[in-house]
Amino acid sequence: MSQPAQRAATQSFINKFINKQTLKYVFTTHFWGPVSNFGIPLAAIYDLKKDPELISGPMTGALIAYSAVFMRYALAVTPKNYLLFGCHIINEGAQIGQAVRFLNYHYLSPGRETKKESSA
Incomplete structure (x- = not known):
C-alpha cells in the first residue's frame, strides 16, 4: 500500500472511531459501569474449573436473579445500554453453569456420601 493510501x-479509521462522540461516551458511567461490572462474569467463568x-x-441464585x-434494566433505559446487557448475559450463563455444578454435586451426584466417608 502506498504511503498516501495508508495515511488516508x-x-x-481515526475519524470513524476516535472522535468527540466516542471520547464523550468513554467518560460516562454508561460505559464504565458495565466495564467494571465485567469482573463478576470473569470471576464466575474462572471459577467453573474450581471444586464444586x-x-x-x-449466592449463585442471587447472582442469577441480579443479572x-x-x-x-439495560434495555429499559434510554439510550439502551448494550454493553451492560452483554455483561449480564455473560454473567447469567456463567452463573447458571455454576448452579448446575452446585446442584449436581450436592443433590444429583450418586456416591457423594461414599467419597466423604472414605476420606474421613
Whole structure:
C-alpha cells in the first residue's frame, strides 16, 4: 500500500472511531459501569474449573436473579445500554453453569456420601 493510501486509511479509521462522540461516551458511567461490572462474569467463568464444593448455592441464585434484573434494566433505559446487557448475559450463563455444578454435586451426584466417608 502506498504511503498516501495508508495515511488516508489511518485518517479514516481515526475519524470513524476516535472522535468527540466516542471520547464523550468513554467518560460516562454508561460505559464504565458495565466495564467494571465485567469482573463478576470473569470471576464466575474462572471459577467453573474450581471444586464444586466451594460454590455457594444462595449466592449463585442471587447472582442469577441480579443479572436477570439488570439485563432488563439495560434495555429499559434510554439510550439502551448494550454493553451492560452483554455483561449480564455473560454473567447469567456463567452463573447458571455454576448452579448446575452446585446442584449436581450436592443433590444429583450418586456416591457423594461414599467419597466423604472414605476420606474421613
